[in-house]
Amino acid sequence: xxxxxxxxxxxxxxxxxxxxxxxxxxxxxxxxxxxxxxxxxxxxxxxxxxxxxxxxxxxxxxxxxxxxxxxxxxxxxxxxxxxxxxxxxxxxxxxxxxxxxxxxxxxxxxxxxxxxxxxxxxxxxxxxxxxxxxxxxxxxxxxxxxxxxxxxxxxxxxxxxxxxxxxxxxxxxxxxxxxxxxxxxxxxxxxxxxxxxxxxxxxxxxxxxxxxxxx
Numbered sequence: 265x266x267x268x269x270x271x272x273x274x275x276x277x278x279x280x281x282x283x284x285x286x287x288x289x290x291x292x293x294x295x296x297x298x299x300x301x302x303x304x305x306x307x308x309x310x311x312x313x314x315x316x317x318x319x320x321x322x323x324x325x326x327x328x329x330x331x332x333x334x335x336x337x338x339x340x341x342x343x344x345x346x347x348x349x350x351x352x353x354x355x356x357x358x359x360x361x362x363x364x365x366x367x368x369x370x371x372x373x374x375x376x377x378x379x380x381x382x383x384x385x386x387x388x389x390x391x392x393x394x395x396x397x398x399x400x401x402x403x404x405x406x407x408x409x410x411x412x413x414x415x416x417x418x419x420x421x422x423x424x425x426x427x428x429x430x431x432x433x434x435x436x437x438x439x440x441x442x443x444x445x446x447x448x449x450x451x452x453x454x455x456x457x458x459x460x461x462x463x464x465x466x467x468x469x470x471x472x473x474x475x476x477x478x479x
Contacts, residue, residue, distance in 0.1 A: 269457040284455045293324045301330040308336045310344040330365040332394040338371045356391045367394040379411040392417035398425045405442045418453035432463035
């Protein structure tokens with residue numbers, strides 16, 4: 265399954281494609297039929313106020329498949345792991361009651377950049393992982409995947425994040441090994457997380473061609 269991460273404040277661009285709506289870019293919660301999941305605002309889950317914010321979002325997206333969240337904002341900050349787990353337990357239980365899969369995303373920096381950390385948290389809370397390919401250096405991607413593979417539900421696909429920007433692939437030479445590995449562990453939801461329409465469509469075309477010839 266190929267989806268488009270809607271990361272634009274301009275509203276709908278892709279009315280005929282499956283969308284992952286980024287509330288961190290456009291705070292409006294949209295309930296169109298082609299939205300399969302949402303990305304929550306960037307919060308610190310070791311802060312109590314995050315609970316009410318995420319519960320409110322979950323209340324408003326009933327009927328969707330998943331909600332991806334960050335455990336923290338990725339900046340240098342001491343994480344209160346005990347409180348983070350406690351809060352996440354509450355949010356995940358609420359999500360489960362509303363038939364929604366809660367997914368935590370790996371980040372470039374901080375606590376969530378360590379695959380052992382997010383896997384341990386996901387196992388303890390019994391939630392899922394959104395595997396962001398571009399947040400991981402090329403040489404570490406397969407090892408990272410091996411550690412957290414049992415919990416992965418979907419993946420953010422693009423070349424790599426550099427200087428805060430998601431770069432599109434020129435070809436799939438660097439992505440093919442990790443895409444192969446994701447399919448091997450039954451992660452079949454590739455969400456293209458780019459901003460430019462032309463880059464999105466070009467990447468979608470490459471992934472479709474790749475899937476047609478996969479193994």
